[in-house]
Amino acid sequence: MSNTTLSAGDPIEARCTKCRKNSDHIIVTMEEEAPVKVQCKTCERQHKYRPPTAPRKPAVRRVVDxxxxxxxxxxxxxxxxxxxxxxxxxxxxxxxxxxxxxxxxxxxxxxxxxxxxxxxxxxxxxxxxxxxxx
Incomplete structure (x- = not known):
């Protein structure tokens, strides 16, 4: 069975403000049961936790005959x-x-x-x- 409660030091996916993409992070601080501060594994920057964003759909161009x-x-x-x-x-x-x-x-x-x-x-x-x- 997987552990669903998060704690400091656990890995989590978040939106990095420096990398400007969704990447793996480590939880630095928690408040109640939600992460407050995380550290990016790519750039090692600490920032406020932002949930990962959904990928954007590519713009559809209408070709007019x-x-x-x-x-x-x-x-x-x-x-x-x-x-x-x-x-x-x-x-x-x-x-x-x-x-x-x-x-x-x-x-x-x-x-x-x-x-x-x-x-x-x-x-x-x-x-x-x-x-x-x-």
Whole structure:
């Protein structure tokens, strides 16, 4: 049978204030049935007893799929788009930001930004596409 009562000189696990981690300690002083002062076996520093802390869970990073974000953006913008105002896509045409275009393959699209000379980034229902223009 194990002895459950603690006394000075017994080993105990505690949080060391110098090492900043849970480590083995020796009880130096007791008050009633609880340790008051302990000495770290690693750095040999005496300090007030602090119970060991639970290990932290690593932060979970959520990976956002760009296609999902683009789909949500499309769903938000779609009600405000007027199909009648869309111009047919042509590589020889010039486009401005927020212009509506109608592509023969991708369908209705909204120009998001000018992506360098002779290129525009267009948001379609399937996602963003870089299109050639004048």
């Amino acid at each position: 760009p296609k999902v974000a683009e789909r949500k953006e499309w769903e938000l913008l779609r009600p405000s788009m007027k199909t009648a105002e869309a111009t047919d896509y042509s590589m020889t045409s010039a486009y401005k930001v927020k212009a509506l275009i109608n592509h023969p393959v991708f369908g209705l699209g909204l120009v998001q930004r000018l992506a360098g000379s002779q290129k525009v980034e267009v948001l379609f229902e399937d996602g963003k596409k870089t299109m050639r223009c004048k």
